[in-house]
Amino acid sequence: MARFTLDPNTPPELTAAERARLEALSDAEITAGALADSDNPPLSADELRKLEAVRRVRAVRARTGLSQTRFAQAYRINVARLRDLEQGRTQADSAMMAYLTVIEREPEAVRRALAKG
Template sequence: AAALADPDNPPLTEVELDRLESARRVRRARAATGLSQARFAAAFRINIGRLRDLEQGRTQADSALLAYLTVILTEPEAVARALATGGA
């Protein structure tokens, strides 16, 4: 009750919690590859500024990007092959 009443430290909103969960998912996918932000962004054709914003929780990934990250997490070689053969 005291925490909820503290005006200097309000609880996170649902939107803020969703953004933090999105950031964790993005960081987890990148960490699984062992790549830096710059190399991950280049390898998987994700804008580096967008990747940084996502990882820092400034923006939230949409469902398409979350799906793409899931594929990267489970089949990174398949994604790399698809991108190398012209799949833009």
């Protein structure tokens, strides 16, 4: 077995033959191949929903340009809770998702509302 390290800046490229073989596969063949792969089975609908929630939490924070710690401080979210949400260890409830929507749409209004003073 050969070991190698992937460089994210220069991912491996498919040969022309490999690309042609992949492009020739039908959706049914792709699905059958995925279902047959016991090491990497397709995600269930529930797993896909969880990943979507994770992506949404990360995206809202990323739009602010803040680190996890700064975001948590600015919007009074427990930083451990935020990390758990972003890493998919826990799921955001409807109140947290609503709060993230408000932060996404009106971040300065939320900061003003939370300002001490």
